[in-house]
Amino acid sequence: MTAFLQQLVNGLSLGSIYALIALGYTMVYGIIKLINFAHGDIYMLGAYCAFLITTYCGLGFIPALLISMVFCGVVGVLIERIAYKPLRHATRITALITAIGVSYVLEYATQYIMGSEVRTYPKLLTSASFHLGPVTITMQQVYIFVITVILMIVLQFIVQKTKMGRAMRAVSVDEDAARLMGIDVDKTISFTFLLGSALAGVAGVLVGIYYNSINPLMGMTPGLKAFIAAVFGGIGSIPGAMIGGLFIGIAETMVTAYGSSLYKDAIVYIILILILILKPAGLLGKNVREKV
Amino acid sequence: MKGKLLKTFASSVVALSMLVGCSSGSGTASTELKEGDTVKIGLNYELSGAVASYGQAEYKGASLAIKQYNANKDSKYKIKAVKMDNKGDASESTSAATKLMTEDGVAFVVGPATSGASIATYPVADQNQVPVISPSATQVDATMNGDSPYEYAFRICFEDSYQGKAMAKFGYENLGKKKAVIINEVSDYGKGLTKVFTQKFEDLGGEVVATESYNAKDTDFAGIITKVKDKGADVLFIAGYYSEAGLIIKQAREAGMDCTILGADGFESEKLAELAGKENLNNCYYSTAYTTVNASDDLTAFVDAYTKEYGEAPNMFSALTYDATNLGLQALEKAGKTGADLQKAIADAKFEGLTGSFTFDKTHSPKKSVLVVNLVDGVQTEAVSVDPNK
Numbered sequence: 193m194t195a196f197l198q199q200l201v202n203g204l205s206l207g208s209i210y211a212l213i214a215l216g217y218t219m220v221y222g223i224i225k226l227i228n229f230a231h232g233d234i235y236m237l238g239a240y241c242a243f244l245i246t247t248y249c250g251l252g253f254i255p256a257l258l259i260s261m262v263f264c265g266v267v268g269v270l271i272e273r274i275a276y277k278p279l280r281h282a283t284r285i286t287a288l289i290t291a292i293g294v295s296y297v298l299e300y301a302t303q304y305i306m307g308s309e310v311r312t313y314p315k316l317l318t319s320a321s322f323h324l325g326p327v328t329i330t331m332q333q334v335y336i337f338v339i340t341v342i343l344m345i346v347l348q349f350i351v352q353k354t355k356m357g358r359a360m361r362a363v364s365v366d367e368d369a370a371r372l373m374g375i376d377v378d379k380t381i382s383f384t385f386l387l388g389s390a391l392a393g394v395a396g397v398l399v400g401i402y403y404n405s406i407n408p409l410m411g412m413t414p415g416l417k418a419f420i421a422a423v424f425g426g427i428g429s430i431p432g433a434m435i436g437g438l439f440i441g442i443a444e445t446m447v448t449a450y451g452s453s454l455y456k457d458a459i460v461y462i463i464l465i466l467i468l469i470l471k472p473a474g475l476l477g478k479n480v481r482e483k484v
Numbered sequence: 485m486k487g488k489l490l491k492t493f494a495s496s497v498v499a500l501s502m503l504v505g506c507s508s509g510s511g512t513a514s515t516e517l518k519e520g521d522t523v524k525i526g527l528n529y530e531l532s533g534a535v536a537s538y539g540q541a542e543y544k545g546a547s548l549a550i551k552q553y554n555a556n557k558d559s560k561y562k563i564k565a566v567k568m569d570n571k572g573d574a575s576e577s578t579s580a581a582t583k584l585m586t587e588d589g590v591a592f593v594v595g596p597a598t599s600g601a602s603i604a605t606y607p608v609a610d611q612n613q614v615p616v617i618s619p620s621a622t623q624v625d626a627t628m629n630g631d632s633p634y635e636y637a638f639r640i641c642f643e644d645s646y647q648g649k650a651m652a653k654f655g656y657e658n659l660g661k662k663k664a665v666i667i668n669e670v671s672d673y674g675k676g677l678t679k680v681f682t683q684k685f686e687d688l689g690g691e692v693v694a695t696e697s698y699n700a701k702d703t704d705f706a707g708i709i710t711k712v713k714d715k716g717a718d719v720l721f722i723a724g725y726y727s728e729a730g731l732i733i734k735q736a737r738e739a740g741m742d743c744t745i746l747g748a749d750g751f752e753s754e755k756l757a758e759l760a761g762k763e764n765l766n767n768c769y770y771s772t773a774y775t776t777v778n779a780s781d782d783l784t785a786f787v788d789a790y791t792k793e794y795g796e797a798p799n800m801f802s803a804l805t806y807d808a809t810n811l812g813l814q815a816l817e818k819a820g821k822t823g824a825d826l827q828k829a830i831a832d833a834k835f836e837g838l839t840g841s842f843t844f845d846k847t848h849s850p851k852k853s854v855l856v857v858n859l860v861d862g863v864q865t866e867a868v869s870v871d872p873n874k
Contacts, residue, residue: 309537312755321740403731448708453707
């Protein structure tokens with residue numbers, strides 16, 4: 193039982209990271225129906241941005257987090273403006289392939305500038321841990337979980353309660369109708385990229401601190417898993433992304449604990465296959481009938 | 485499509501050049517050398533690509549050895565280095581070796597750094613009767629062609645499995661540990677080490693209570709660590725490279741796993757301490773071919789010369805290559821000829837270098853003992869020599 197609870201804590205902190213990345217996937221998909229494969233690399237850029245700020249400018253955790261959020265947000269908006277906007281009314285596959293191209297550009301540009309070797313963070317957060325009964329929890333795990341939950345609540349508030357959020361939801365339902373209602377569609381889409389990318393930036397910083405190891409290709413696997421988390425939760429749904437992320441994290445950890453650590457990646461892809469067969473709209477996804 | 489065509493074309497050119505190598509190869513055998521002759525030596529390294537850091541370090545080690553040889557007034561020959569970049573790719577490595585041996589006519593080749601790229605050059609070496617000395621091809625049976633070794637292939641490092649044995653012996657006998665947990669990378673390196681470590685540790689009377697595996701580039705090991713933590717092991721053997729081992733050590737220590745940690749030469753990097761955190765690197769031992777702890781005068785002189793030349797400290801790879809190059813040069817002076825005579829001089833060499841003294845066994849691997857270093861706050865403080873076969 194102790195081991196189970198401990199594994200649950202491990203799974204929650206891993207899942208929180210996936211959830212943060214999945215939020216960006218789900219928002220972008222929700223609004224322009226594009227699977228933004230460059231999203232995992234924005235997460236990587238967030239990690240590198242905070243690495244540079246903390247290592248060479250000597251700033252602390254909070255400023256590094258905020259600057260990385262702003263940096264990733266701006267990069268996200270730029271990518272949308274340069275790469276996706278001209279293709280907004282092209283076929284979906286065109287945009288998808290462009291997204292993969294952007295992903296490679298970011299990965300290899302970073303590799304070119306920063307080198308391909310692993311980098312380590314200076315110590316930003318205490319690595320102290322405390323015991324809750326028999327379970328050991330590190331402060332970093334607490335930070336990760338709490339920050340993820342807070343950001344998710346803020347995001348839900350923005351989407352549901354603010355004027356911008358209403359615009360986002362409107363564009364998501366029908367872009368043309370939204371435009372006729374006087375909504376600035378371009379601005380709304382940019383804002384969505386800004387939010388999603390900033391969250392990926394947060395995830396990058398947290399991972400950099402928690403694992404103390406970053407490299408230019410670090411976004412590939414978590415990006416893919418976060419995408420699966422978004423599909424699992426119902427792509428387009430914010431609480432769905434959160435639940436999906438946590439579920440994938442816990443599933444991976446439990447497979448390691450009670451099966452073999454070699455199957456932990458396999459299980460994630462099996463989940464993807466099952467969800468696509470059994471409930472393609474995802475856990476919380478709405479089944480929208482396609483207009484013909 | 486175009487790329488594919490090009491590739492097919494390129495590989496057929498390589499195949500063709502190898503055929504040509506076959507026929508002209510015998511002509512280059514055993515040239516008599518006169519004092520003062522200029523002799524070419526091939527340096528075939530991973531100068532770019534994913535494993536460039538090894539190749540670069542080795543290239544520097546070899547260049548320093550050649551520079552020092554040329555500066556020495558007692559040297560018989562003038563050495564000219566010819567370098568080739570194999571990009572860490574086996575087929576590039578084959579064509580690089582072919583070019584060095586057939587077009588440049590080198591006396592011997594030092595390199596490549598990695599096992600795969602090295603093995604790809606051995607058949608070419610035999611065909612052209614030009615010795616290849618690999619500084620760091622540690623893969624099990626790398627120099628073997630079936631039951632016998634490639635005649636012209638040599639390596640001066642111990643192989644992976646040898647270290648696994650040494651660490652099992654060190655853990656059981658020197659440290660008195662009885663129960664081991666192994667965490668290994670899913671790769672030839674990790675699996676090979678795990679196999680021999682388990683065998684040796686259990687032969688000695690110890691018990692391996694759990695073996696867990698991970699993939700290269702994984703970052704989260706909390707699941708594995710929680711699983712093995714309560715198995716009652718008094719020693720943890722990590723069979724992998726520093727990039728993941730550092731994270732495993734960090735996460736294990738933070739989870740309260742404070743048993744002894746053992747590793748192999750995959751730990752050899754200054755990044756290990758950065759990744760794991762200095763405070764977590766205590767009660768930790770790993771095997772290596774090179775350490776500056778208790779350095780001899782020769783080693784200190786090498787470190788000083790290297791640091792002066794390149795502005796950075798040498799590592800295991802540069803030291804091994806320095807040795808490999810000197811071994812070749814000494815054999816060349818002794819033989820006074822290239823080809824078969826040089827091969828014989830290398831095979832019979834009794835070499836004393838920075839990474840230990842050795843002679844070659846019948847597999848063309850060195851008979852030398854493994855150094856086990858311990859870490860205190862991430863810094864090497866002591867080195868013990870372990871011979872796993874005794």
